[in-house]
Amino acid sequence: MKPAALGFRVHSGWTALVALTLKEGTPSILARERARLVRTFTYEYRQPYHTAARMRVRDRRAFIKRIEAEASRLAFRTIRRLRTALEKEGYSLTRSGLLLASGRPLPELEGILASHSLIHTADGELFRKAIFDATARCGLPCTRIKERELPDFAARSFGRKSRDVWRRIQGLGQALGPPWSQDEKCASLVAWLAAVAPGSPRSSTRVGTREKSLQQWPRHLRRGR
Numbered sequence: 001m002k003p004a005a006l007g008f009r010v011h012s013g014w015t016a017l018v019a020l021t022l023k024e025g026t027p028s029i030l031a032r033e034r035a036r037l038v039r040t041f042t043y044e045y046r047q048p049y050h051t052a053a054r055m056r057v058r059d060r061r062a063f064i065k066r067i068e069a070e071a072s073r074l075a076f077r078t079i080r081r082l083r084t085a086l087e088k089e090g091y092s093l094t095r096s097g098l099l100l101a102s103g104r105p106l107p108e109l110e111g112i113l114a115s116h117s118l119i120h121t122a123d124g125e126l127f128r129k130a131i132f133d134a135t136a137r138c139g140l141p142c143t144r145i146k147e148r149e150l151p152d153f154a155a156r157s158f159g160r161k162s163r164d165v166w167r168r169i170q171g172l173g174q175a176l177g178p179p180w181s182q183d184e185k186c187a188s189l190v191a192w193l194a195a196v197a198p199g200s201p202r203s204s205t206r207v208g209t210r211e212k213s214l215q216q217w218p219r220h221l222r223r224g225r
Contacts, residue, residue: 001092004030006079006140007191008098008131009147009183012123013038013046015075015131016183019082020172020191021091027192029172030086032184035078037071037127049122053113061109061220064126068221071130072137079138096140097194098131099147099186106218122218129221143194147186154189157196165189 009016019031038045048067052060135142155162173180
């Protein structure tokens, strides 16, 4: 089996997803899609913290946990389905990459709901954590990089100017045809970085920013605590 890596750029309720492999060090796209992370694709579920802010206090936490669990479950099924399809083509998923926002760690639920800006941040973080949980469940080490640091980190990693790296990423879409969106380009680049990242098969790597554990997520989203 030839190794392959996944890359994710997450939005509220969905994620851009790219799978690639390296052929003599050059990335080649194997699959791309937009995967939903909520079963009902409406504002209510795609923006769970916005929704929770309008709910009764006693119902908020359970609603957030339900959406987070659903997102993790859907992400896991997407990865498992893609893994099966790639194995039939002779590829084995070995690593993953996830783009992070630039925000600081979030407070607890009531602190989030008291701030409109934190509500926006928390919606995105919920779905990023769902992806992270799903990659862990699938045994895929996850390279996590802050999106604002992605161009400079890639340039340092590959020993090239950032514009040359982006030119290579843009060229990957030519064989696929449109659309080749910014979401897909970013997901491809973080997948490429994941594919060359060091680490054992069951490690979890975070590069381009200071290492943090699950403490980056507020307590109400941490599993097993």
